[in-house]
Amino acid sequence: MRDFSTDHRWLSINTATVRRQRGEPWPLPRILDACAARGIRAVAPWRDQVAAVGLGAAAAQIKALGLGLSGYCRGGMFTYTDDASRQAVRDDNRRALDEACTLNAPCLVLVVGGLPGALAGTPAHRDISLSRSQVAEGIAWLLDEARARRMPLAIEPLHPMYAADRACINTLAQALDLCDALDPSCSGALGVAVDAYHVWWDPQLPAQIARAGAGRLLAYHVCDWLVPTTDLLEDRGMMGDGVIDLPRLRGWVEAAGYAGYSEVEIFSRANWWQREGGEVLDTCIERHRRCV
Amino acid sequence: MRDFSTDHRWLSINTATVRRQRGEPWPLPRILDACAARGIRAVAPWRDQVAAVGLGAAAAQIKALGLGLSGYCRGGMFTYTDDASRQAVRDDNRRALDEACTLNAPCLVLVVGGLPGALAGTPAHRDISLSRSQVAEGIAWLLDEARARRMPLAIEPLHPMYAADRACINTLAQALDLCDALDPSCSGALGVAVDAYHVWWDPQLPAQIARAGAGRLLAYHVCDWLVPTTDLLEDRGMMGDGVIDLPRLRGWVEAAGYAGYSEVEIFSRANWWQREGGEVLDTCIERHRRCV
Numbered sequence: 253m254r255d256f257s258t259d260h261r262w263l264s265i266n267t268a269t270v271r272r273q274r275g276e277p278w279p280l281p282r283i284l285d286a287c288a289a290r291g292i293r294a295v296a297p298w299r300d301q302v303a304a305v306g307l308g309a310a311a312a313q314i315k316a317l318g319l320g321l322s323g324y325c326r327g328g329m330f331t332y333t334d335d336a337s338r339q340a341v342r343d344d345n346r347r348a349l350d351e352a353c354t355l356n357a358p359c360l361v362l363v364v365g366g367l368p369g370a371l372a373g374t375p376a377h378r379d380i381s382l383s384r385s386q387v388a389e390g391i392a393w394l395l396d397e398a399r400a401r402r403m404p405l406a407i408e409p410l411h412p413m414y415a416a417d418r419a420c421i422n423t424l425a426q427a428l429d430l431c432d433a434l435d436p437s438c439s440g441a442l443g444v445a446v447d448a449y450h451v452w453w454d455p456q457l458p459a460q461i462a463r464a465g466a467g468r469l470l471a472y473h474v475c476d477w478l479v480p481t482t483d484l485l486e487d488r489g490m491m492g493d494g495v496i497d498l499p500r501l502r503g504w505v506e507a508a509g510y511a512g513y514s515e516v517e518i519f520s521r522a523n524w525w526q527r528e529g530g531e532v533l534d535t536c537i538e539r540h541r542r543c544v
Numbered sequence: 545m546r547d548f549s550t551d552h553r554w555l556s557i558n559t560a561t562v563r564r565q566r567g568e569p570w571p572l573p574r575i576l577d578a579c580a581a582r583g584i585r586a587v588a589p590w591r592d593q594v595a596a597v598g599l600g601a602a603a604a605q606i607k608a609l610g611l612g613l614s615g616y617c618r619g620g621m622f623t624y625t626d627d628a629s630r631q632a633v634r635d636d637n638r639r640a641l642d643e644a645c646t647l648n649a650p651c652l653v654l655v656v657g658g659l660p661g662a663l664a665g666t667p668a669h670r671d672i673s674l675s676r677s678q679v680a681e682g683i684a685w686l687l688d689e690a691r692a693r694r695m696p697l698a699i700e701p702l703h704p705m706y707a708a709d710r711a712c713i714n715t716l717a718q719a720l721d722l723c724d725a726l727d728p729s730c731s732g733a734l735g736v737a738v739d740a741y742h743v744w745w746d747p748q749l750p751a752q753i754a755r756a757g758a759g760r761l762l763a764y765h766v767c768d769w770l771v772p773t774t775d776l777l778e779d780r781g782m783m784g785d786g787v788i789d790l791p792r793l794r795g796w797v798e799a800a801g802y803a804g805y806s807e808v809e810i811f812s813r814a815n816w817w818q819r820e821g822g823e824v825l826d827t828c829i830e831r832h833r834r835c836v
Contacts, residue, residue, distance in 0.1 A: 367771075367787055370771045370787065371771075373771060373772065375771055375787050378787050378788065378789040379789060380744075380745070380787075380789070384747065411704060411705065412703060412704045412705070412745040412746070413703065413704070413705045413773070413776075415744075415745035416745075416769055416771050416786075416787045417771050417772070420745075422745055422746075422747065423747070426747045452672075452707075453672070453704040453707035453708075453712075453714055454704070454714075455676065455714065455715070455718045477708055479659075479662045479663075479665060479667055479708050479709050480665065480709070480776075481705070481776055482776075484705075484772075484773055484774075484776065494708075495659055495662060495667050495670050495672075495708045496670065497670040497671060497672070
């Protein structure tokens with residue numbers, strides 16, 4: 253297991269972590285500058301942040317600063333209610349792939365979607381197995397597009413509390429079953445993004461991480477699970493402030509062959525989004541060395 | 545699958561559903577009277593509600609009203625930090641068993657506990673596998689006590705969002721693995737309580753319900769998962785108001801051999817606990833007939 257205590261070369265910052273600072277939200281260029289100024293080598297930007305500044309400008313700045321990506325957030329949201337919405341989803345995912353290529357991302361992260369309409373508060377139906385079928389169909393389609401571009405897809409299983417509205421892939425086993433079905437040769441075109449927040453509770457976790465192996469482990473995300481957790485979406489903790497045994501989990505991931513970035517992704521309305529962005533990044537660095 | 549549309553003979557009310565009405569919290573005797581007055585045949589009372597009125601008085605009233613129990617809430621919370629706390633847990637669970645016997649409960653429901661101290665906001669450690677070992681040890685011990693009293697134990701897997709502070713048994717598969725390890729002959733002394741709220745998201749659910757079979761399915765609980773869900777604990781929905789396909793789930797449970805009560809358990813600070821208790825019970829009856 254790599255020693256993270258003496259530097260932060262394997263730290264990546266998901267740009268959502270410092271995007272909503274109270275009083276002074278940081279646009280992407282400022283986030284990139286602040287990361288580079290601290291010797292942070294990689295980021296994982298969100299599509300809307302890239303769009304706000306322009307894809308070309310974002311790619312140019314990332315290149316000029318010598319930054320890498322640990323992933324591109326995000327494709328997915330495959331569930332649909334009719335042909336038109338299915339087509340819209342496909343078009344959007346094709347654009348996400350093209351953007352990921354332009355940004356030299358190592359993978360496009362997929363948050364696969366839940367019951368169609370649920371995120372907007374009006375679920376179209378209650379059939380989660382139908383959503384799961386549509387997700388499998390959507391990834392199968394996207395995989396051809398991704399192979400043509402040599403852009404790996406990373407399925408991110410989300411915590412079961414997001415099954416209804418964000419992602420109906422809720423365990424690592426389920427994501428790997430899908431990988432095995434769609435890419436049985438483990439070609440490198442399809443894998444998973446393991447986020448400690450989503451999977452830490454899973455009694456099958458060590459076995460499934462071992463099953464994934466280096467061939468499927470395309471990204472690794474960290475934050476922490478707080479007790480109590482006061483909001484289902486925006487109350488993630490800074491590493492070390494919660495109950496996830498992060499060194500143990502990273503040990504499993506690295507024993508399986510993962511040797512990439514540890515990406516910090518924290519949505520925290522009441523705490524970290526209330527602080528100055530530089531303080532948040534400095535804390536990420538310190539905790540990356542001490543708690544991850 | 546039984547037809548619930550014409551009567552509510554298989555409806556049970558978990559007494560938490562109407563215990564915290566704003567302005568006028570209902571003590572247990574009033575809840576029991578209100579259920580009996582509506583032809584509701586069964587309840588699942590909580591230990592603190594029983595203690596508040598006295599075990600003997602509660603048992604006498606339940607008997608006088610001709611009510612049955614669908615379960616007794618609850619034993620468990622097995623995780624500990626030292627010998628003293630382990631012994632306190634055991635003593636408390638022994639008392640819970642005795643109370644369940646006095647009340648003629650069909651089973652004692654077990655919420656097994658998470659990281660010790662986490663529920664109070666101060667987790668003693670981050671080792672969920674240690675908690676899981678302690679839970680297995682605790683249930684193994686309690687099972688002997690339970691067999692001696694002929695009181696079945698029902699392990700209730702809780703939603704993964706409660707893994708840290710309430711229960712580190714988070715899937716039906718995990719609960720059944722424990723049942724198989726501790727009671728391989730499926731003697732009837734150990735089984736599971738399946739709560740739709742906790743398990744509806746699980747891609748393994750139909751297979752695991754079939755695996756459980758009539759021998760392990762000791763209780764079945766319903767409410768609904770709302771979108772959005774605004775609180776991790778106290779924002780459960782009334783059946784029909786959320787996204788769980790309850791008839792489908794009950795179909796699986798009944799196909800596996802379950803023929804007992806459908807117990808309504810709703811924690812709802814902002815909605816149902818704000819309403820008059822009689823209205824809540826009437827709604828439970830109507831929804832039981834139409835949505836369960």
